Amino acid sequence: MRPHGRARISSxxxxxxxxxxxxxxxxxxxxxxxxxxxxxxxxxFNQGIRVCESCxxxxxxxGRPVVLPPDPVAIEFALPETYAQDDNPISPVGYDVSNLxxxxxxxxxxxxxxxxxxxxxxxxxxxxxxxxxxxxxxALVVSNSSFDNTVGKNWNAYxxxxxxxxxxxxxATTHVVDTFTLTAPNDxxxxxxxxxxxxxxxxxxxxxxxxxxxYSSSTVGGIGEAITATTTSATAYAYHRINFQxxxxxxxxxxxxxxxISDAAPNDI
Numbered sequence: 001m002r003p004h005g006r007a008r009i010s011s012x013x014x015x016x017x018x019x020x021x022x023x024x025x026x027x028x029x030x031x032x033x034x035x036x037x038x039x040x041x042x043x044x045f046n047q048g049i050r051v052c053e054s055c056x057x058x059x060x061x062x063g064r065p066v067v068l069p070p071d072p073v074a075i076e077f078a079l080p081e082t083y084a085q086d087d088n089p090i091s092p093v094g095y096d097v098s099n100l101x102x103x104x105x106x107x108x109x110x111x112x113x114x115x116x117x118x119x120x121x122x123x124x125x126x127x128x129x130x131x132x133x134x135x136x137x138x139a140l141v142v143s144n145s146s147f148d149n150t151v152g153k154n155w156n157a158y159x160x161x162x163x164x165x166x167x168x169x170x171x172a173t174t175h176v177v178d179t180f181t182l183t184a185p186n187d188x189x190x191x192x193x194x195x196x197x198x199x200x201x202x203x204x205x206x207x208x209x210x211x212x213x214x215y216s217s218s219t220v221g222g223i224g225e226a227i228t229a230t231t232t233s234a235t236a237y238a239y240h241r242i243n244f245q246x247x248x249x250x251x252x253x254x255x256x257x258x259x260x261i262s263d264a265a266p267n268d269i
Contacts (some may be wrong), residue, residue: 152241
């Protein structure tokens with residue numbers, strides 16, 4: 001006779017024996033339990049195996065679906081907080097959210113400046129569209145030699161015909177740029193040369209004539225390259241610009257320039 005494990009064997013009261021489908025031990029069939037678990041929907045699901053008492057698992061509650069209560073009934077004439085204006089009065093691309101409610105075309109905070117006026121022009125570098133071709137980016141067909149290929153912001157100016165009422169912190173004429181992101185077109189490098197590697201500066205000015213370099217580095221030369229950097233300058237300027245190094249031969253383009261302002265609350269981004 002084979003070993004009967006934990007089964008009870010009686011000639012007067014015989015009971016069928018069975019094997020636990022989890023540990024393989026021999027038990028009386030009557031002592032094995034069906035294994036249930038949360039698996040499909042709001043009911044326990046029979047996994048189709050019978051196991052002994054020591055192998056029987058408690059159904060895992062993480063598999064139980066969460067039943068959400070119904071949404072509350074909406075009130076009449078709700079007055080939610082203006083989160084966009086209260087929490088983010090200046091967007092990362094310098095977009096002024098108050099223009100959402102003006103009949104004029106949407107404008108960016110400040111006026112866009114720079115000499116990369118070909119293809120879609122300087123405004124294309126601040127339109128919020130990161131993924132785009134060189135033909136719809138700010139560009140020059142032939143880059144200027146050395147550092148003389150620019151896109152930037154005049155924080156103290158707005159496009160003609162636009163009148164805005166802004167909180168004093170948003171309408172400030174000078175700002176501190178603590179981080180910025182540059183994105184190349186999705187079909188070429190910033191400088192469309194053999195290697196594509198070129199230098200760039202973040203510069204600040206208070207007169208649009210004398211510029212101070214706040215941050216300098218170089219690109220890696222990849223198509224659609226994105227560069228994010230943090231500055232150490234705490235100086236507020238009336239003008240900020242990105243200045244790319246050209247070679248006087250190759251085309252140069254930038255799909256998007258994102259200037260993150262951090263003067264003081266509520267301008268922290």
